[in-house]
Amino acid sequence: MAIELDRMLKYFGSVFVPLSIIVLGFHYGYWFIQLSTICGLAIVSWTTAYMIYEHMDSETVSSDRKAVLITGCDSGFGHSLAKRLDRLGYHVFAGVYAYDSDGASKLRKECSKRMNVIKMDVTKAEDVELVVKEIRKQKIPLWAIVNNAGVGISVPFDWGRDVDEYQKLFDVNVFGVVRVTKNCIPLLRESKGRIVNVASVAGRLAAPSLAHYCMSKHSVRVFSDAIRRELNGxxxxxxxxxxxxxxxEILDPKRAEENRKRAFSETPAENRKAYPNNSLEVLEEKLSTKVDRMIRSNVDEVIDAMEKAITRKSPKLYYRCCGYLDVITIFAFSHLPEMLYDYLVLRGLK
Structure with a gap:
């Protein structure tokens, strides 16, 4: 999809936009051209000033006697961030779904004595409450929480029993974020610390076969915006x-295929009639092809952003982790008129 969108963008950028300006310029005359020039200069100036500010604003806070709670540290972003913050001198409370997992074992073996690996299922209130009690017990100020734990599935919206697939994702991706934040907020108010929520580019887009995940990550964005305003001051x-x-690991092809087969097998027969016998194979091929085009391998891009959100004296509201092409094709395209965006997405999926 990224390649197709890139082609469309080049077309609009090289043909449609300049042509539109010329046509409107002839129609409305000098004032339109002048206004377009001012707007263009304003955009360029703002972007340049922001880049300079971001480059210069590198002052960090001390990690001395600061604790950070990270959820979902069995693998992926959470695991890498736990190691990074441990090296920086933070007291890390790494929440893992399975205490005896390979990821949990590596954290215990490879990190310093400041590392606290704790079993933490964010869907269970008792697990979260026990972790908060342990943080209080150690009497180290809780400086930040990183709501990183997340799960995903990529299937059509009507696969599975009732709303089971939606419930599973929201229990982790949304209610888990709210649960951890609510339990930790008294400690964060004391330390005047940080809340770092991991959403996704999927939270800005509504993509076919990703309704569950897109909905959950959009909810994380909305929750974050709301509590940021509530916590002002x-x-x-x-x-x-x-x-x-x-x-x-969330994009593991084998796990994704197993989840799709399970969801399809649990789909009511009446819904399954709308899909041909080879639906699973077709869906697998489409999704794997599109994801392969957009996937990025340098996970440190995300870990660097997480580190900045925790350690910078003046953290940003949003950290968008992607390449320049992604910024244009995803974030910019998410503001297009719906009819045009639908066309580009469906065109890219063919």
Missing amino acids: SGVSVSVIEPTFYKT
């Missing part, structure tokens, strides 16, 4: 990490 900052597709 408290000293607690809220940042959102928005990665595009990165090569982590």
Whole structure:
């Protein structure tokens, strides 16, 4: 899809936009051309000033006697971030779904004594409450929480039993974020610390066969925006990490295929009639092809953004982790008129 969108963008950028300006310029005359020039200069100036500000604003806070709670540290972003922050001197509380997992074992073996690996299922209130009690027990100020735990599935919206697939994703991706944040907010108010929520580029787009995931990540964005405004004046900052597709366990092809087969087998017979016998194979081929085009392998791009959200004296509201092409084809295209965006997405999926 990225390649197709890139082609469309080049077409619009090289033909449609200049032609439109020329036509409107002839119609409305000098004033339109002058206004377009001012707007263009304003955009360029703002972008340049922001880049300079971001480059210069590199002052960090001390990691001395600061604790950070990270969810979903069995693998992926959470695992890598836990190691990074441990090296920086933070007291890390790494929440893992399975205490005896390979990822949990590596954290215990490879990190310093400051590393606390704790079993933490964000869908269970008792697990979260026990982790918060342990943080209080160690009497180390909780500086930041990173709501990183997440799951995903890529199937048509009507596959599976009732709303089971939606419920599973929202229990982790949305209600888990809310649960951890609510339990930790008293400690964060005391330390005037940070809330870092991991959303996704999917939270800005509505893509076919990703309704569940897109809905959940959009909810994370909305929740983050709302609590940031509620917490204004408290000293607690809220940042959102928005990665595009990165090569982590959540995109594991084998696991994705198993989830699709299970969901299809649990789909009511009446719904299954709308799909041919080879639906699973067709869906697998389409999704794998499109994701392969957009996937990024340098996970450190995301970890760097997470680190900045935790360590910078003035963290940003949003950290968009992607390439320049992704910024244009995803974030910019998400603001297009719906009819045009539908056309480009469906064209890209063919």
